[in-house]
Amino acid sequence: MTVQTMITQLVFGMITSIEIFLLTLIFSLPLGLLVAFARRSRNALVSGAARVYISIMRGTPLMLQLMVVYFGPYYLFGMRIASSYRFIAVIIGFSINYAAYFAEIYRAGIEAVPIGQSEAAKILGYTRVQTFVRIVFPQVVKRILPPVTNEIITLVKDTSLAFVIAVAEMFTQAKAIAAAQTTMVPFIAAGIFYYVFNAVVAFLMEMAEKKLSYYE
Amino acid sequence: MDLLEINHLKKNFGDLEVLKDISFRVEKGEVVSIIGPSGSGKSTLLRCATMLERIDGGEIIYNGEKAAFCNEDGKVVYADKKTMRSVKDSFGLVFQNFNLFPHMSVLQNVCDAPVHVQKRSKSEAEETGRALLKRLGLSDRADAYPDQLSGGQKQRVSIARALAMNPHILFFDEPTSSLDPELTAEVLKVIRSLAEEHMTMVIVTHEMQFAKQVSDKIVFMENGFILAQGTPDRVFSEENPRVMAFVGKLTG
Ligand SMILES: Nc1ncnc2c1ncn2[C@@H]1O[C@H](COP(=O)(O)OP(=O)(O)OP(=O)(O)O)[C@@H](O)[C@H]1O
Numbered sequence: 263m264t265v266q267t268m269i270t271q272l273v274f275g276m277i278t279s280i281e282i283f284l285l286t287l288i289f290s291l292p293l294g295l296l297v298a299f300a301r302r303s304r305n306a307l308v309s310g311a312a313r314v315y316i317s318i319m320r321g322t323p324l325m326l327q328l329m330v331v332y333f334g335p336y337y338l339f340g341m342r343i344a345s346s347y348r349f350i351a352v353i354i355g356f357s358i359n360y361a362a363y364f365a366e367i368y369r370a371g372i373e374a375v376p377i378g379q380s381e382a383a384k385i386l387g388y389t390r391v392q393t394f395v396r397i398v399f400p401q402v403v404k405r406i407l408p409p410v411t412n413e414i415i416t417l418v419k420d421t422s423l424a425f426v427i428a429v430a431e432m433f434t435q436a437k438a439i440a441a442a443q444t445t446m447v448p449f450i451a452a453g454i455f456y457y458v459f460n461a462v463v464a465f466l467m468e469m470a471e472k473k474l475s476y477y478e
Numbered sequence: 479m480d481l482l483e484i485n486h487l488k489k490n491f492g493d494l495e496v497l498k499d500i501s502f503r504v505e506k507g508e509v510v511s512i513i514g515p516s517g518s519g520k521s522t523l524l525r526c527a528t529m530l531e532r533i534d535g536g537e538i539i540y541n542g543e544k545a546a547f548c549n550e551d552g553k554v555v556y557a558d559k560k561t562m563r564s565v566k567d568s569f570g571l572v573f574q575n576f577n578l579f580p581h582m583s584v585l586q587n588v589c590d591a592p593v594h595v596q597k598r599s600k601s602e603a604e605e606t607g608r609a610l611l612k613r614l615g616l617s618d619r620a621d622a623y624p625d626q627l628s629g630g631q632k633q634r635v636s637i638a639r640a641l642a643m644n645p646h647i648l649f650f651d652e653p654t655s656s657l658d659p660e661l662t663a664e665v666l667k668v669i670r671s672l673a674e675e676h677m678t679m680v681i682v683t684h685e686m687q688f689a690k691q692v693s694d695k696i697v698f699m700e701n702g703f704i705l706a707q708g709t710p711d712r713v714f715s716e717e718n719p720r721v722m723a724f725v726g727k728l729t730g
């Protein structure tokens with residue numbers, strides 16, 4: 263294996279990790295909000311279902327969830343698993359898992375906005391949707407940035423779990439090369455990659471927090 | 479013409495009967511002050527009148543339109559959406575603790591609902607908003623955020639926010655209770671000037687002197703009932719020993 267191929271493989275791994283990261287956020291952030299709404303629903307069936315969902319997602323290992331999403335269609339429905347499904351399964355698994363964590367963060371954030379805010383909006387004639395979009399949600403975003411940052415940083419590292427269903431993300435590639443070449447270098451490269459990735463994430467979130475610090 | 483008519487209103491929180499039988503009217507241009515001991519149900523009454531709480535009996539009529547009433551079975555029903563919208567359009571409420579929107583500037587607090595609820599043009603709403611702020615002595619605070627304001631300024635902004643919707647009737651729930659005496663005077667001055675312009679107002683207050691001076695009518699509540707109502711001269715008189723005792727306790 264030439265140095266060139268090693269680097270190419272690591273770069274592919276990196277891109278895959280970044281793809282998992284971004285797609286997970288794109289799906290889990292809105293999905294988490296829906297779950298938070300369900301959890302707060304006055305309908306006992308809906309809120310109960312959301313509660314069970316959250317407790318399973320948070321109470322079992324993400325690695326196991328990925329395997330269930332990947333192998334489930336075969337064992338449950340006897341469907342043949344196409345290899346292109348690997349990546350999709352990773353995105354589904356990560357998204358439904360992180361949605362549960364985000365849902366609880368959203369819920370706490372929504373509950374921390376004083377009821378007087380919604381009451382003032384109601385008196386002014388805002389609809390329920392307008393009240394949420396214009397009054398409550400902006401205040402929720404400010405409150406939840408720190409815990410969301412924590413989750414996002416965890417997600418960066420969790421992307422390596424995709425190896426359990428053999429998706430060639432950064433860590434999988436590093437391990438493969440390290441085994442073939444009996445060298446530590448790929449692991450060091452991987453470590454640096456995750457570290458820099460997280461530093462960038464932390465920096466961006468800090469910027470966002472600064473931007474929202476114009477009010478208490 | 480009565481802008482607001484409340485008849486035999488009842489409200490319970492579980493087993494606790496907070497409003498037992500409340501009836502009063504507010505005419506156009508009238509200033510009505512509601513006074514009474516803590517826990518007598520004054521805030522609950524305003525919250526029922528502004529639809530923040532569901533009532534358990536009686537009726538609420540705005541401008542002749544029944545917003546809430548009892549059907550043949552004696553069950554309380556609320557008007558359909560369309561009626562409700564016009565009813566809600568007719569009143570505003572100023573809270574004791576302001577409830578300004580912290581993420582919006584003073585001007586945005588005042589203009590957001592006119593633009594997004596009443597669908598007025600942004601430029602018109604801002605013009606009206608700035609004029610209102612000027613009138614309330616807040617011109618130089620238009621771009622400030624609520625947490626940068628004094629309590630008196632916050633309350634004046636919340637009055638401006640309510641006025642920007644052009645309500646026919648404005649409710650106040652202890653608008654000065656969280657303010658020190660100096661800031662209280664500042665807010666009372668604003669309410670007084672609104673009274674001079676014949677803004678219809680219903681004010682829950684512990685400021686007896688003020689209530690006496692600005693009100694056309696005083697409503698004295700205790701234990702979920704109205705014990706006395708009428709002109710300040712009549713309510714604050716020997717006719718009503720209970721009111722005099724209450725007022726005496728406050729001032730003495
Ligand atoms: N949401 C609620 N749930 C249960 N009880 C309530 C609720 N709101 C008010 N109460 C009770 O109803 C009674 C009347 O309260 P209310 O706030 O209307 O009194 P008030 O006259 O405004 O008093 P104050 O002068 O202290 O503001 C009190 O006993 C209060 O504890």
Ligand SMILES: [Mg+2]
Binds near residue numbers: 520521522652
């Ligand atoms: Mg009160």
